[in-house]
Amino acid sequence: MNKASRLFCPALITPKNAVVKQTEQLSRSQKLLTDLGLIKSGSNGTYQIMPIAQRSLDKLIDLVQSNMQLAGGQKISLPILTPSALWKKTGRLEGDISEFYMVRDRSGKQFLMSPTHEEAITAMLATTSPISYRQLPLRLYQIGPKFRDELKSRFGLMRAKEFLMKDMYSFDVSEETARESYSAVSEAYDRLFQQLEVPFVKVNAATGMMGGSLSHEYHYVSTVGEDSLVQCTSCGFAGNSEVLTTPENCPSCQSSNLNEVRGVEIAHTFLLGDKYSTPLGATFLNTSGKPQSVIMGCYGIGITRVIAAALEVFSSEQELQWPKLLAPFDVCLIGPKQGSKEQQPAEVIENELLNSVGQLCGPQELLHDDRKDLTIGKRLLEAKRLGHPLTIVVGGKAIQQDSPKLEVHFNGGDKLELDLSETLKLVAEHSRHKKDLLLGNFKKEDGAKKSQAVGHQL
Template sequence: MNKASRLFWPTLVTPKNAVVKPTEQLSRSQKLLTELGLVKAGSNGTYQIMPIAQRTIDKCIQLVQRNMQAAGGQKISLPVLTPAQLWKKTGRLDGDISEFYMVRDRSGKQFLMSPTHEEAVTAMLASAAPISYRQLPQRLYQIGPKFRDELKSRFGLMRAKEFLMKDMYSFDVSLDAARQTYATVTAAYERFFRQLELPFVRVEAASGIMGGSQSHEYHFISPVGEDTLLQCSNCSYAGNTEVFGNEADAPSTCPSCQSAQLSRVRGVEVAHTFLLGDKYSKPLGATFLNTSGKPEPLVMGCFGIGITRVIAAALEVLSTEQQLRWPKLLAPYDVCVIGPKAGSKEQASAERIEHELLNQLAQICGAEQLLHDERKELTIGKRLLDAQRLGHPLTIVVGAKATQLEAPKLELHTSGSEKLELEVAEVLQLVTQHEQHKQQLLQSQLEETNSEQQQEQKRFGHVH
């Protein structure tokens, strides 16, 4: 079980009479994560992740992996350093490379600290030739650090120079098969975002330096978003104004249905998908052997999710100015238990109830999902304030009312709601309902995946 007294949790404390210098505008998520000691700035644009926030990152990774594996993904790891020569072959070093970190080894060979890995993974497939059409499709993904020399890093984890990303690369025998992979993986993306229970929008997007014939972005709607999105209330059209060159060139009527019911909102991009075709496979010689035994270029797609950006953007959308709010599946802990203050007259009797409660909760949600705030030198009020600011989905207080001879009560604080005074059995029932809801979110993935796999089997006549 996790104990609050053992957590490395370096909160920022501002002296009462301190003069606070004005700083650059912070996003809500950046301000709270920093003040609460969950994230610390390592340098301009880089961040150190403390244990509480690391739990959320690990949960996000696990959820992403569940969905990628359900979509036929296989996990790999590629080196951070990619030979610049590969990027020269695809022509991507010919454009604006000001955001790339370039390094040289002692022999003078140049490398990129990769912002993305299309060249690296395609060269890997090329070196594995010959690949038979029977081995396709291949859907390979990794989760690791990416690097981008942002001119102006801001909003904390939402726009950093080093960030954590899931990137998948797909290889198919034809454009039609690649479109089917695109549909399968993007369905997994939408399922992932639904599991977070956050409103999101999928929009048509510009392919930019990545290239390809089709591209979509996934956004959380937020005032701090750096993209302007068009949404039509008359049809299902949604697009990034970048599709039209820039915001000034974007139309005032819907490009799909020509309706004037077109609104503009700000969005935080959290994922991006591309249908690449043979943009990388041709110059790098990544081929497969077709049914006639002749080589053909592999047809590719790529699919990215910003792990750290998803977390920061979710907090930006859900949190208040003073308190964090987490997606249920990503909260660092499910339940926080606060016991009586040391030296209080009810301490002995309340602690007996507290320990029994902890045992019962461990049976319901698992000891690893419990945080026991046993810092009993602090008042219940101080510990409760910490718990509310950290945004635990459920916080249970075992105080004086728990020791009443008639109708003993616990305090239950749910994230964003008023406190409830309930009997132990009622509290345990609400915790059980919380856990059941989490399981339902995960179960929906299993049901959708089974349906998608059946459709793929019908389409291709075998399991990919």
């Protein structure tokens, strides 16, 4: 069981009457995560993840991995350092590389601290023993750090110089089967973002420096977003303004009800063709036994960015609010204050709850705020700011003779006074809902409304 007294959570303490000089524009998520001690700035554009936020990060990683495996993905790990010679072969070294970190080893050989791994994984395949068409499609993914020397790193984890990313690469025998891979991974992305229950939009996008013939972006709509999107309020269609240049009517339903909104890009998919496989010599043996270039796709998700952007969408100025599947803990249990008149009898109920709630949601999902030197009010205020989905308070009302009640506080402000059995029923319902989300048991129409995504012809 997790005890609040043992959690390393170095919250920022601002002295009373202190004048705080704001040197940069802070997003809501960045301020809350920093003030509450969930992340710390390591240097300009880099962040240290503290234990509570790491729990959320690990949950997202597990969720992403389960969806990638359902899409036929196999996990690998590639070196962070990629020889710049590979980027020269594909022509990308000749483009704008001002955002990339370049390093040299002691012999003078140049490397990129990889912002992405198309060249690295294609070269890996090219140097593997001849691959037969029977071994394709191949869908390989990894989760690891990426690096970009952002000119304006801002909004905490949303635009950082070092960030965590899931990148998958597909290899197919033809354009037709590559589109099948693209569809399979896209479906996995749709499912993942529906599981998170944060409204998102999926838009046609420009291929940019990545290249290829087809591209889609996934966005959370937020005022701090850096992308300009055009959204139809009639049918839900959305597109990137880079692709939709000054449209007067919706390309999907012809409605004129178009709004411009800001979006935070959280994922991107590309159908690459042979842009990388041909210059790097990544081939397979076709049915005639002759080498032929593999057809590729690549698919990224900004892991740390999803966390920050979801909090940006959901949270208030004062309190975090997590997607249910990403909340660091499901339940926070607050017992009576030390030395209070109700301490002894209330602790009997508290201990019963620790056992019963732990069985319902799992002991690792229960946080026991055992800091009884603090008042219930102070602990409750912190629990609300940290955004636990359910906070149960065992106070004076819990030992009333006629009608003992527990206080159950919901993330977002609502409060109920319930007896023990009603409280446990609420915890069970929360756990059931999480299991349904993990299994993908949500209504298709609800997912469509949440995503406001449009089915594109691939």
